[in-house]
Amino acid sequence: GPDPFAPPGVRAPSLLERTTDRPPPWEPEQVAEARRGVGLIHLVSADHAMDEWLTPEGQERLQVISRTYRAGQPQTCRTPGSLWMFSILLTGEVD
Incomplete structure (x- = not known):
């Protein structure tokens, strides 16, 4: 399927149900x-590729991922949506 984090990115809607609920x-x-x-x-599984995340392209992808969700959305409170926080940590955009 299409890359969900292709630039410029799309904000994820808040979804109450998990994909696996039905x-x-x-x-x-x-x-x-x-x-x-x-x-x-x-x-989070690509720890062997840390150098790739530090390239300009990798940082752009991480920024798209970090903008996709907002804190407090239902899916960021459970896995795998909670893994979104790693993109924020890797871009240094921690407030």
Whole structure:
């Protein structure tokens, strides 16, 4: 499917249900959230690729990921959405 974190990025809507709360077929918003979840798992699983995250392209991708969610959204309070915080830490945009 399409890259959920391709620039310029899209803000994720707040979703009360997890993707796994019901069997497919899913609504388009749930499919997009599932794709974002896979991308977040890739982010935290790619510790061997830290040099890639420090390149300008890697930093741009991390910034897109960090802008995708907002603190307090339902999906940022559970996995894999909570992994979004790593993009904030890796970009140094911690307030």
